Amino acid sequence: MGKRGVEKGELVLLGVFALFVIMFLWDIRTLPVEGKMLSYLAAPFILVATLLCVRGVFAAAKRNAAENGGGAEADVKEHGSAAWRFYLTIGAGLFMFGGIYLIGFYLGSGLMMLVWFAAFRKLNAGSIALSIGLPLLLYLTFEKLLEMGLPAGQLFGWLGI
Amino acid sequence: MFIVEALKGMGVGFGYMMDPVTILLIMGSVVLGSFVGAVPGLGSKIALTMIIPFTGHLAPYVALALYLSVSEASSFGDTIPAVLFKVPGTEGSAATAIDGYAMTQNGRPGFALGAASMASLLGGMIGICVSILFIPFLADYVLLFGPPEFFWMAIIGISIIAVVSHGTMAKGILSGLIGILISFIGTDVITGKERFTFGTMYLSDGINFIPAMLGLFAVTEMLKISRKTTKLEMIATVNSRREIWEGCMVCFKYPVNMIRSSLIGIIVGAIPGTGKSVASFLSYLFAVRGSKHPETFGKGEIEGIIAPEFANNACSGGGGALIPTLTLGIPGSSGMALILVGMTFLGIRSGPAFIIQHADMMYAMFAGLIIGMIFAFGLNFFCIKPIAKAVQVSNETLIPVVFVFAFLGSFALRNSLFDMLITVIFGILGYYMDKYDYSPVCMVLAMILGPLAGESFFQAWMIGNRSLTVFFTRPVSLGLFLFLIVIMAGPYVYQKIKGHYSRLTV
Numbered sequence: 001m002g003k004r005g006v007e008k009g010e011l012v013l014l015g016v017f018a019l020f021v022i023m024f025l026w027d028i029r030t031l032p033v034e035g036k037m038l039s040y041l042a043a044p045f046i047l048v049a050t051l052l053c054v055r056g057v058f059a060a061a062k063r064n065a066a067e068n069g070g071g072a073e074a075d076v077k078e079h080g081s082a083a084w085r086f087y088l089t090i091g092a093g094l095f096m097f098g099g100i101y102l103i104g105f106y107l108g109s110g111l112m113m114l115v116w117f118a119a120f121r122k123l124n125a126g127s128i129a130l131s132i133g134l135p136l137l138l139y140l141t142f143e144k145l146l147e148m149g150l151p152a153g154q155l156f157g158w159l160g161i
Numbered sequence: 162m163f164i165v166e167a168l169k170g171m172g173v174g175f176g177y178m179m180d181p182v183t184i185l186l187i188m189g190s191v192v193l194g195s196f197v198g199a200v201p202g203l204g205s206k207i208a209l210t211m212i213i214p215f216t217g218h219l220a221p222y223v224a225l226a227l228y229l230s231v232s233e234a235s236s237f238g239d240t241i242p243a244v245l246f247k248v249p250g251t252e253g254s255a256a257t258a259i260d261g262y263a264m265t266q267n268g269r270p271g272f273a274l275g276a277a278s279m280a281s282l283l284g285g286m287i288g289i290c291v292s293i294l295f296i297p298f299l300a301d302y303v304l305l306f307g308p309p310e311f312f313w314m315a316i317i318g319i320s321i322i323a324v325v326s327h328g329t330m331a332k333g334i335l336s337g338l339i340g341i342l343i344s345f346i347g348t349d350v351i352t353g354k355e356r357f358t359f360g361t362m363y364l365s366d367g368i369n370f371i372p373a374m375l376g377l378f379a380v381t382e383m384l385k386i387s388r389k390t391t392k393l394e395m396i397a398t399v400n401s402r403r404e405i406w407e408g409c410m411v412c413f414k415y416p417v418n419m420i421r422s423s424l425i426g427i428i429v430g431a432i433p434g435t436g437k438s439v440a441s442f443l444s445y446l447f448a449v450r451g452s453k454h455p456e457t458f459g460k461g462e463i464e465g466i467i468a469p470e471f472a473n474n475a476c477s478g479g480g481g482a483l484i485p486t487l488t489l490g491i492p493g494s495s496g497m498a499l500i501l502v503g504m505t506f507l508g509i510r511s512g513p514a515f516i517i518q519h520a521d522m523m524y525a526m527f528a529g530l531i532i533g534m535i536f537a538f539g540l541n542f543f544c545i546k547p548i549a550k551a552v553q554v555s556n557e558t559l560i561p562v563v564f565v566f567a568f569l570g571s572f573a574l575r576n577s578l579f580d581m582l583i584t585v586i587f588g589i590l591g592y593y594m595d596k597y598d599y600s601p602v603c604m605v606l607a608m609i610l611g612p613l614a615g616e617s618f619f620q621a622w623m624i625g626n627r628s629l630t631v632f633f634t635r636p637v638s639l640g641l642f643l644f645l646i647v648i649m650a651g652p653y654v655y656q657k658i659k660g661h662y663s664r665l666t667v
Contacts, residue, residue: 010597016590017339024342027357035352038618039345042338049335056329 006061011086014053019090021046054086167293167524174524178532183223187529190227191234191536196551198235200559201242203382204251205235205477206602207563209499210378213506214371214570221507222522226529228503230537232496233285233478233530236437237537240277240470241545242552245270250552253437253473256445260458260465267461271399271545275408276463278541280419280470283412285534287423287471288430288480292487293527296516299488306513308620309632311490313641314512315614318491319607320648322498326600330652336600340607341614343368350612351619363579370608372571372583374502377601379567380588383560385595399545409542412467418448419471426472430481430493437476437494444472479530487515487523490610495602498609505609 028036197208208231216224239250244261264273323333346357347367358364422444429440448468458465482493490512492498571584591601625631
């Protein structure tokens with residue numbers, strides 16, 4: 001059985017890769033040229049490889065749709081909008097890390113989860129509760145552990161403000 | 162001349178290994194390798210992943226011997242499920258399964274397993290002999306390598322694995338490049354500045370490749386097999402040890418097959434990035450062509466069992482695949498990529514200098530491997546039944562055991578919970594990478610070779626008065642660059658030519 005439609009998970013994975021590269025290059029921009037030259041040389045290759053992979057996702061979907069017989073164009077059109085997942089992962093990631101810089105890890109990750117649920121799941125009371133509740137749980141667990149002097153607290157200590 | 166030096170070296174090597182604790186450790190690693198190799202879907206990569214984090218306190222030559230013994234023992238163990246259940250433990254025994262299982266259906270599983278074990282031992286020994294003689298021969302060429310050449314070697318090493326990985330080349334290259342960037346996280350050794358660390362001390366040392374490797378292989382593999390529910394049923398049992406012994410002895414009746422298949426294994430293994438599945442199927446093909454009765458292949462022909470096993474073991478472990486790994490720092494296979502990981506973990510830089518600087522260690526490693534192979538043969542001879550039971554182990558038992566080892570290994574490295582978090586993150590990443598045919602092996606290898614590439618690049622740049630022409634003006638460097646172009650363009654050119662000729666013939 002061939003793969004069905006566009007592999008949305010792969011687009012998210014590629015988005016994660018692209019996000020990592022963007023943030024890495026942004027982070028090292030202030031380094032002297034010796035420290036970032038190879039990263040900058042690698043960046044165009046990463047960009048090209050990522051775009052080839054994104055194109056490959058749609059090409060595979062088109063091929064599979066054609067193999068499954070009929071409705072190939074419609075199938076591709078229907079799933080063509082899936083590309084936003086790739087861009088959304090990058091955007092949401094930047095949003096989350098921006099959030100961490102501005103408002104701290106727990107709230108930032110909560111915002112990220114809210115965006116995620118809004119995009120990939122239905123935004124409802126449960127998802128909102130989870131988006132707020134889980135960071136809160138993390139906060140209480142690790143901050144409390146930190147106060148108690150347990151090593152687990154150190155794990156997230158560096159991420160909090 | 163080389164033979165005398167090699168014999169002297171091996172004498173010293175065996176001297177290093179003649180320590181009861183070392184021998185016990187080798188026995189333990191062989192047991193682990195055989196069992197893990199026998200469980201379908203695991204194989205030498207998982208066995209190595211589990212063992213590497215615990216070898217930091219050992220003498221490097223002992224640790225290296227353990228790595229190779231584990232790798233080779235898994236090549237012994239993987240034959241058992243191939244013969245008994247027609248489920249190859251690893252890709253290397255897929256060709257063996259064809260005639261091995263047919264022989265089991267004919268009611269002679271012991272004979273097939275005995276023949277396969279002896280073929281594995283003999284193939285492995287021939288591979289080691291060639292490596293011992295050939296590797297020091299390359300030492301004369303060491304002086305030709307400088308920073309520009311080391312840079313290209315690192316890039317070639319990553320590219321080869323990228324090209325031969327399961328998905329498209331773009332996916333392999335992307336995995337490798339991301340791995341290189343991950344290796345750059347932490348304090349830059351050249352400028353002393355931090356890169357992508359968020360100002361935290363946890364990341365100032367960079368992301369250690371061992372927790373990442375544990376995540377990408379052990380956790381990923383467990384997540385994968387947790388979704389499978391395969392139950393293996395044994396159709397025939399091994400009742401007589403005499404039958405196994407007869408199988409062992411039959412190998413000596415086919416000296417031509419032995420030499421031909423072992424040479425195929427060594428040559429294929431020495432070509433970086435190929436691996437033992439290519440070697441075993443190629444030798445099977447040659448065995449069919451060279452046979453006077455090719456119609457018996459596929460129906461339990463003994464030559465169809467021993468040929469892939471000769472080649473498989475001459476290729477992996479101490480055989481052909483080790484030659485580029487040790488001499489050039491380019492892994493001969495994905496399994497060898499993990500041997501490189503282990504060497505880096507021990508603080509040993511593989512490559513041309515290794516042969517000169519650590520010749521004693523190299524011979525000790527080979528001596529340990531020979532001991533390990535003899536143990537592996539003995540284990541296969543005496544303990545086929547328990548290993549066959551291990552093949553049928555349920556996921557409910559296997560997954561927690563591997564998880565415990567993986568996280569223990571991750572934590573034990575620096576007593577850090579952060580490393581365990583890294584294992585989790587890379588486990589999830591690896592699962593999705595594997596699902597969509599990206600290459601976790603390439604990513605880990607790039608994390609190992611990335612710092613080497615970075616340092617060599619900077620040194621070469623300085624040697625060339627801050628000019629990049631130094632990478633193309635030195636003869637060896639230019640040759641390596643052209644080799645890289647051939648590797649990258651080769652598959653496309655081949656496809657184009659193939660397409661052109663197929664159009665002409667239609």
